[in-house]
Amino acid sequence: MSKSALEVLVGRIAHLPSLPPVVHRLIEVTQDPDASIEMVERVIRTDQSLTAKVLQLVNSAFFALSGRVSTVRHAVVILGFEALRNTALAVCTYEYLSGCGRNEQFDKRAFWEHAAAVGILAKRIAAAAGAAKPDEAFVAGLLHDLGKVVLDEYFPAEFAAALAACRRREIALETCEEEALGFNHCFAGAAVARKWRFPPQLVEAIGRHHDSAPYDVLSASVMLADAAATAWRLGASGDPLLHPISAAVWQHIELDEAALGRTVEGSRDEIAQVRVLFYSDLEEGAPASGRREWQGPLVEEAGVKRVVLVTTDAAPLVPLKAYLEASGFVVDMARPDGPRPADEAEGLADEAECLVVLMPDGESAAQVKDELVATWPGLTSVPVLCVAPPLDPEAVVAHLLGATPAEAADTV
Numbered sequence: 096m097s098k099s100a101l102e103v104l105v106g107r108i109a110h111l112p113s114l115p116p117v118v119h120r121l122i123e124v125t126q127d128p129d130a131s132i133e134m135v136e137r138v139i140r141t142d143q144s145l146t147a148k149v150l151q152l153v154n155s156a157f158f159a160l161s162g163r164v165s166t167v168r169h170a171v172v173i174l175g176f177e178a179l180r181n182t183a184l185a186v187c188t189y190e191y192l193s194g195c196g197r198n199e200q201f202d203k204r205a206f207w208e209h210a211a212a213v214g215i216l217a218k219r220i221a222a223a224a225g226a227a228k229p230d231e232a233f234v235a236g237l238l239h240d241l242g243k244v245v246l247d248e249y250f251p252a253e254f255a256a257a258l259a260a261c262r263r264r265e266i267a268l269e270t271c272e273e274e275a276l277g278f279n280h281c282f283a284g285a286a287v288a289r290k291w292r293f294p295p296q297l298v299e300a301i302g303r304h305h306d307s308a309p310y311d312v313l314s315a316s317v318m319l320a321d322a323a324a325t326a327w328r329l330g331a332s333g334d335p336l337l338h339p340i341s342a343a344v345w346q347h348i349e350l351d352e353a354a355l356g357r358t359v360e361g362s363r364d365e366i367a368q369v370r371v372l373f374y375s376d377l378e379e380g381a382p383a384s385g386r387r388e389w390q391g392p393l394v395e396e397a398g399v400k401r402v403v404l405v406t407t408d409a410a411p412l413v414p415l416k417a418y419l420e421a422s423g424f425v426v427d428m429a430r431p432d433g434p435r436p437a438d439e440a441e442g443l444a445d446e447a448e449c450l451v452v453l454m455p456d457g458e459s460a461a462q463v464k465d466e467l468v469a470t471w472p473g474l475t476s477v478p479v480l481c482v483a484p485p486l487d488p489e490a491v492v493a494h495l496l497g498a499t500p501a502e503a504a505d506t507v
Contacts, residue, residue, distance in 0.1 A: 104249075104276075104283060114291050117142040118187045122292060125180040135176055136168045139183065148186045149179065174230075181234045184293070185214070189237070192244045197251040200258055201243070201333050208366075209330025210237050215365045216320035219358050224312050224348050232316045235300035239317050242284025242301070243333055250276060261334055265487055268334035269305050281305050308343035315347035319355075319412070326417035327359050329366065336485040337414040339455075345410060352411045400495060401425045405463065406453040415453055418488045424495070431463045449495050450479045457483045 121138050124130045140146055146167055153170045154163055164170050171179055193207065217236030222229040246254040257271035264271070269279035285302025293301075300314050309315035322340050325332065350358070402424045404416055419426050427447070452467070454460035460481035468474050480494055 104278060104286065114187050114191060115142065115145070117145060118184060119292060121180050121183050122294070125176040126294075130176065132168060132171050135171050135179060139167045139179070145183055145186060148190075149182055152182055152186065177228060178230045181230050185234050185237050188241070188291075192241060197247060200255060201247050202331055203244075205331035206240070206243070206333060207330070209324055209332045210240060212324040212329035212362070212366050213237065213239060213317065213320045215362045216323055216358065217316045219362055220320055220323075220348060220350065220355075221312055221316040223350055223354070223358065224316060226312045226316065231294075231296065232313055232320075235297050235304075235313055236317050236320050238284070238288070238297070239301055239304045239321065240280060240284065240332055241287060242280030242282065245283045245287055246272065246276070246280055258333060261336065262487065265336060265485055267305070267336070267338065267485060279305075308341050309347055312347045315344045319344050319348055322414055323355065323359055323412060323417070326412065326414035326421070328418065328421045335487055335489065337418060337488050339408075339484045340410060340412060340414070342410070350411055355412055356417075400448045401427070402449045402451055402495065403427050403429050403447040404451050404453060405429045405431050405467065407431065407455075408453065413453070414484075415451070415482070415486070415488060415491065419451075419492070419495075422488075422492050431467065447477050450474060450477050451491070451495070452479065452481045454481075454483055457481065459483075 117138060120141075121135070124134050124138050127134075139149060149167070150164060150170065153174065154160070160173065164173060174182075189207070193203070214233040214235075214237030218229045218233040221232035226232060243254075246257075253275040254272070257268060257275045260266075260271040260274070261268040269281060272279040281302050281304060285298050288298045288301050296313060299310075300317055303310070303314060304317050304321065306314070309318050319340065321332070322338065324330065325334075325337060400423075402419055404413070404419070404426050406413060406428070407430065413428075416426050416428065431452075450464075450467075452460045452464045454463055460483050464479050464481050468479070478495075480491065482491060
């Protein structure tokens with residue numbers, strides 16, 4: 096890490112305004128084993144805006160309470176100290192950071208839509224994994240990328256260069272940030288969270304959400320929620336690529352593909368209500384910005400396309416499969432290994448309008464494609480696309496929408 100870049104970061108963070116005093120006071124009170132309901136209530140009620148936002152969120156689908164909560168005291172009784180603290184922390188941090196940022200290519204609204212989706216999905220995933228404090232996963236998910244907002248505000252030129260390099264070179268955004276600055280958004284986000292005296296577990300989750308392997312259920316929930324939100328096109332984080340999910344995630348999270356899909360579908364009302372809460376100028380049900388809305392020809396307009404995705408990835412979530420399905424494709428999975436009867440090969444060629452070969456690297460993808468075509472001659476009439484992560488899914492969709500059987504096999 097460049098010493099000068101680090102010194103600049105530390106210097107700028109030192110002058111970063113603090114969150115409202117009510118948040119720090121709330122953190123202190125909720126960590127006090129002798130704190131009472133009355134003490135927590137008094138702290139929150141000192142800030143009328145915070146009180147209104149907390150009650151609005153508490154009464155949204157996010158908490159799915161059976162009855163309406165009309166007072167802070169009632170909210171404290173029902174949810175507990177830590178849930179109220181985390182709710183207030185999320186609201187105040189969002190309100191502070193939502194006005195930051197300078198780059199037009201970094202869509203802040205789409206970014207916060209993605210962040211809200213990650214927070215809600217992380218909460219649900221953590222609950223399914225048996226976490227004791229799933230609401231903590233909501234805050235960690237919502238704020239996991241706060242470092243990007245910091246870089247956009249205080250290092251706009253370098254961050255813009257990293258965003259452009261990420262898309263152009265199809266490598267991880269954090270790698271591009273490190274090349275431009277000497278540190279990435281994970282490091283910057285953890286530094287800010289530490290300055291703002293976030294609980295240690297949240298600082299760790301923010302700082303390590305791109306680690307090669309999660310270290311607990313909280314970090315695994317955030318990592319999986321981040322991948323799922325990107326795969327299902329829920330907002331846009333600024334990084335346009337789909338990345339492989341660490342196998343270690345599944346050691347902490349025992350969800351199969353169907354359960355994960357239900358988790359995403361069951362979260363949509365919560366995501367919509369939280370989005371409206373954060374963006375008061377939006378009406379519930381209004382279209383979201385960012386990558387959720389494909390700007391090219393829709394699959395429905397071009398006619399339903401049936402894609403066979405050939406991959407060795409047997410994880411419960413294959414991000415490219417989810418992304419293609421969210422884009423309107425019908426996706427069938429196939430494995431390249433093991434003997435296959437001739438009639439199955441013929442059926443594959445007859446039903447598939449496109450064949451996508453997803454492997455860990457481009458060389459192995461091309462090799463598998465050649466083996467498939469050699470084994471199943473019928474596939475010569477089907478457009479074939481070879482891909483390897485990290486990959487730009489928008490480029491894959493554009494290729495598939497424009498592919499015709501006359502095209503040669505290509506690599507994105």
